[in-house]
Amino acid sequence: MKALRFIPPALLAILVVLSFTQALQAQTSVTIAGSLQSELGCAGDWDPACAATFLTYDANDDVWQQSFNVPAGPYEYKAALNRTWDVNYGLHAAPGGANIPLNLAAPATVKFYFDNKSHWITDNVNSVIATVPGSFQSEIGCSGDWDPGHPGGHQGGGLERHPGDLLQGRLGRGGRHRGSAGNRGAAV
Numbered sequence: 001m002k003a004l005r006f007i008p009p010a011l012l013a014i015l016v017v018l019s020f021t022q023a024l025q026a027q028t029s030v031t032i033a034g035s036l037q038s039e040l041g042c043a044g045d046w047d048p049a050c051a052a053t054f055l056t057y058d059a060n061d062d063v064w065q066q067s068f069n070v071p072a073g074p075y076e077y078k079a080a081l082n083r084t085w086d087v088n089y090g091l092h093a094a095p096g097g098a099n100i101p102l103n104l105a106a107p108a109t110v111k112f113y114f115d116n117k118s119h120w121i122t123d124n125v126n127s128v129i130a131t132v133p134g135s136f137q138s139e140i141g142c143s144g145d146w147d148p149g150h151p152g153g154h155q156g157g158g159l160e161r162h163p164g165d166l167l168q169g170r171l172g173r174g175g176r177h178r179g180s181a182g183n184r185g186a187a188v
Helices: 008-022
Strands: 030-032 054-060 063-070 073-081 085-088 100-104 109-117 120-123
Touching: 030 063, 100 109, 100 120
Parallel strands: none
Antiparallel strands: 030 073, 054 063, 063 109, 073 085, 073 100, 109 120
């Protein structure tokens, strides 16, 4: 009969803590890394350490985001975390996934978004970034009502979900594309 090897409890605890800490390590930076970086002030393209294309974390939206003035042209990009390629997300939030195309016929201010919960990375050219402001927003976790700048609970893949019940009664609502002026009617 083969003897079982015994791992001292203290060593086992250290290994568990190290594994858990590594799994929970939050990103300290999100970079739009791709063929457009040299156009935005980086020394070269596909450089996850270039601070000129870092996104900024917005605690109100709980999303990393940043706008850049991008010249006309065909580009590709991904989101690289913590200044390396160790963790990166591409098309359809896939880890190490395909490059995301960005084709601009004219120069444009492009806003990029990265959601760490869903790993969704996109821009306002390829995706409609929409909100539905209304008197129900405070009921789903927003800081106030009628705030078109609050995205609510993006779940990735273009889907918004807000489980739970809204208070019974008459609730106002509207809709608009994120970052645009005006209000468009929408059914809720």
